Amino acid sequence: xTALDAELGAxxxxxxRAVTRxxxxxxxxxxxxxxxxxxxxxxxxxFVEGGRYEVPTTDAGATPxxxxxxxVCDDWDLLRxxxxxxxxxxxxxxxxxxxxxxxxxxxxxxxxxxDELAVTANFxxxxxxxxxxxxxxxxxxxxxxxxxxxxxxxxxxAELALEQLEAGARLSFIL
Amino acid sequence: xxSPSLSPDPDAAPLVVQDWERLAFRVHRRAYRDDALFxxxxxxxxxxxxxxxxxxxxxxxxxxxxxxxxxxxxLIFTRDSxxxxxxxxxxxPHRGTVLCRETQGSSKHFNCFYHAWAFHNxxxxxxxxxxxxYADEEYKASMRLRxxxxxxxxxxxxxxxxxxxxxxxxxxxxxxxxxxxxxxEQHVAGMEVLPGTQLYSVRGNWKLAVENAMDGxxxxxxxxxxxxxxxxxxxxxxxxxxxxxxxxxxxxxxILTGHGGRISMLWEPRFGEDERVRxxxxxxxxxxxxxxxxxxxxxxxxxxxxxxxxxxLFDLEGLSLRQLEPVAPGNTDVRAWxxxxxxxxxxxxxxxxxxxxxxxxxxxxxxxxxxxxxEAVQRGIEATAGNGRAExxxxxxxxxxxxxxxxxxxxxxxxxxxxxxxxxxxxxxxAGGPVDIGTPPPPRPEPTPLPSSRPHGLDExxxxxxxxxxxEEVAAR
Ligand code: FES
Ligand SMILES: [Fe+2]
Numbered sequence: 036x037t038a039l040d041a042e043l044g045a046x047x048x049x050x051x052r053a054v055t056r057x058x059x060x061x062x063x064x065x066x067x068x069x070x071x072x073x074x075x076x077x078x079x080x081x082f083v084e085g086g087r088y089e090v091p092t093t094d095a096g097a098t099p100x101x102x103x104x105x106x107v108c109d110d111w112d113l114l115r116x117x118x119x120x121x122x123x124x125x126x127x128x129x130x131x132x133x134x135x136x137x138x139x140x141x142x143x144x145x146x147x148x149x150d151e152l153a154v155t156a157n158f159x160x161x162x163x164x165x166x167x168x169x170x171x172x173x174x175x176x177x178x179x180x181x182x183x184x185x186x187x188x189x190x191x192x193a194e195l196a197l198e199q200l201e202a203g204a205r206l207s208f209i210l
Numbered sequence: 211x212x213s214p215s216l217s218p219d220p221d222a223a224p225l226v227v228q229d230w231e232r233l234a235f236r237v238h239r240r241a242y243r244d245d246a247l248f249x250x251x252x253x254x255x256x257x258x259x260x261x262x263x264x265x266x267x268x269x270x271x272x273x274x275x276x277x278x279x280x281x282x283x284x285l286i287f288t289r290d291s292x293x294x295x296x297x298x299x300x301x302x303p304h305r306g307t308v309l310c311r312e313t314q315g316s317s318k319h320f321n322c323f324y325h326a327w328a329f330h331n332x333x334x335x336x337x338x339x340x341x342x343x344y345a346d347e348e349y350k351a352s353m354r355l356r357x358x359x360x361x362x363x364x365x366x367x368x369x370x371x372x373x374x375x376x377x378x379x380x381x382x383x384x385x386x387x388x389x390x391x392x393x394x395e396q397h398v399a400g401m402e403v404l405p406g407t408q409l410y411s412v413r414g415n416w417k418l419a420v421e422n423a424m425d426g427x428x429x430x431x432x433x434x435x436x437x438x439x440x441x442x443x444x445x446x447x448x449x450x451x452x453x454x455x456x457x458x459x460x461x462x463x464x465i466l467t468g469h470g471g472r473i474s475m476l477w478e479p480r481f482g483e484d485e486r487v488r489x490x491x492x493x494x495x496x497x498x499x500x501x502x503x504x505x506x507x508x509x510x511x512x513x514x515x516x517x518x519x520x521x522x523l524f525d526l527e528g529l530s531l532r533q534l535e536p537v538a539p540g541n542t543d544v545r546a547w548x549x550x551x552x553x554x555x556x557x558x559x560x561x562x563x564x565x566x567x568x569x570x571x572x573x574x575x576x577x578x579x580x581x582x583x584x585e586a587v588q589r590g591i592e593a594t595a596g597n598g599r600a601e602x603x604x605x606x607x608x609x610x611x612x613x614x615x616x617x618x619x620x621x622x623x624x625x626x627x628x629x630x631x632x633x634x635x636x637x638x639x640x641a642g643g644p645v646d647i648g649t650p651p652p653p654r655p656e657p658t659p660l661p662s663s664r665p666h667g668l669d670e671x672x673x674x675x676x677x678x679x680x681x682e683e684v685a686a687r
Contacts, residue, residue, distance in 0.1 A: 093409055094406065098404075101560035103405040103406030103563070104405070104546070104563075105573075108563055108568075113568050113575070120436075120439070125434035126579070129578075165589065198313075199543075202541050204572075205573070205582075207573075207578035
């Protein structure tokens with residue numbers, strides 16, 4: 036049991052079964068399809084209860100979300116508030132929704148500890164809005180919970196490979 | 211007062227129209243998109259005024275440095291080997307190469323890669339290869355790093371000026387100084403800037419970002435989803451009894467009590483029960499340290515402070531500093547830092563980060579809608595540009611102008627703070643400038659900020675916790 040396990044409780048039962056890279060890829064590709072179509076409720080269901088979503092600032096390095104400035108450091112409460120907001124017509128920054136299109140590659144399985152699997156992948160998200168397109172390259176560094184019927188996010192973390200968010204590139208969508 | 215509709219040439223139309231009869235205040239939209247005006251702002255504001263550079267806690271140790279730009283000029287902000295702060299032009303005195311190409315770090319020297327000149331972080335020349343080719347030692351010494359003309363520090367906030375011809379910093383800050391001082395008084399150990407800078411850029415003129423920060427009118431409609439989140443968490447969001455002030459020299463202030471609590475000072479339900487207990491303890495410490503009157507001012511009110519021309523201080527649930535760096539008429543770089551008490555309890559720090567980032571910043575639940583607003587303004591004002599109907603090419607900021615006329619404080623949901631900003635802008639850009647700014651607006655007395663009378667939240671904080679002797683007055687307020 037990792038510390039996070041204890042913190043999250045056992046809302047979903049973990050498993051120590053083996054996981055292949057193909058399974059992780061399928062999981063990430065399916066997630067990407069949900070996000071590209073703004074299917075946020077289904078996306079939220081990919082998290083364990085108590086899951087987190089983080090986007091560190093471009094200069095944050097290894098600073099943990101609890102100790103420095105981040106672009107996004109959503110706990111479960113804020114993550115649900117974010118999804119609720121995105122479903123609202125009053126989320127002006129995403130109404131109309133941005134056109135987003137994401138590519139995921141270089142998927143790698145990192146450490147495995149009990150039912151927790153660390154994975155990393157490269158991404159490029161293209162976002163078109165207001166006649167302009169921004170590209171967001173970066174790296175996912177997720178911590179997944181392995182269950183008998185699939186994978187879930189405990190920590191979904193997107194690290195940008197940018198020096199700063201360029202003009203118009205606010206993170207009103209999910210990176 | 212000149213009516214803009216009488217001007218046949220749109221470029222001759224006054225930039226700011228202030229009509230005290232009709233209580234109308236309008237700003238010509240070319241102020242947000244005109245290249246000549248942008249150049250005038252650079253030379254008449256950015257090159258002539260104190261500018262916020264950074265916070266001294268960003269450079270905790272000798273030899274630390276950060277690279278950033280102000281008014282388009284690349285700078286190295288460093289603490290030299292003797293501990294003194296400098297702002298060097300990040301440009302080699304030899305032929306102008308960018309000297310430091312890292313964004314931050316620690317170094318006793320800055321070395322130019324081009325011809326290998328080297329400089330101490332005190333500015334002196336350390337080495338010039340083959341120096342015998344130059345006239346003498348004196349010539350060599352004259353090649354020291356170029357510095358900004360002035361650098362002064364107030365309560366840890368470092369300001370610089372590119373000209374000597376500025377008043378002392380404290381005179382420039384004027385009435386804004388006390389609101390900066392209050393930040394340091396929040397915690398006995400003082401405040402520090404945290405790592406993790408939100409670096410982003412918006413497709414909007416810098417003045418739209420200033421207006422937005424001083425605009426309580428937009429809060430409910432623009433931040434509808436965030437207000438909904440606060441309400442659901444049990445917070446009574448209100449715009450009542452909140453005011454906006456012009457502090458002189460272009461600085462302005464919103465005093466807010468109804469938009470959110472304040473970590474460790476003013477509890478609200480979403481902060482949780484542990485924080486409620488910690489808040490009560492911290493408030494007692496504040497009362498003892500500052501006295502109840504001052505503690506009330508420091509703790510119970512949220513402030514949005516604009517320090518002309520480039521610093522926005524969001525003293526809300528937590529503290530976020532925002533520096534505006536205009537890049538082009540329709541493009542602004544923003545740097546935002548979180549300021550937090552030194553040595554803060556990790557649990558509080560965690561709460562602070564989540565709470566503050568959840569609101570402010572380009573990935574939060576609220577700021578993206580602000581950015582959407584100023585980007586949408588920047589696109590929208592093209593509709594009336596140069597179409598020969600000059601009277602349409604104005605943005606209206608008349609809301610609550612009767613208060614200006616009467617010399618009364620304006621509500622936060624009015625546009626008085628914006629008007630104060632624009633009046634100062636006219637004085638700055640217009641004085642002897644290359645642009646016709648129309649008839650300058652007449653001076654009017656500015657009301658002095660008054661503390662909010664609402665006993666906001668204090669009762670709730672102290673409810674259920676023991677009130678120490680001598681604190682009844684505070685609890686009852
Ligand atoms: S330009 Fe720097 S050494 Fe020549
Ligand atoms: Fe706002």
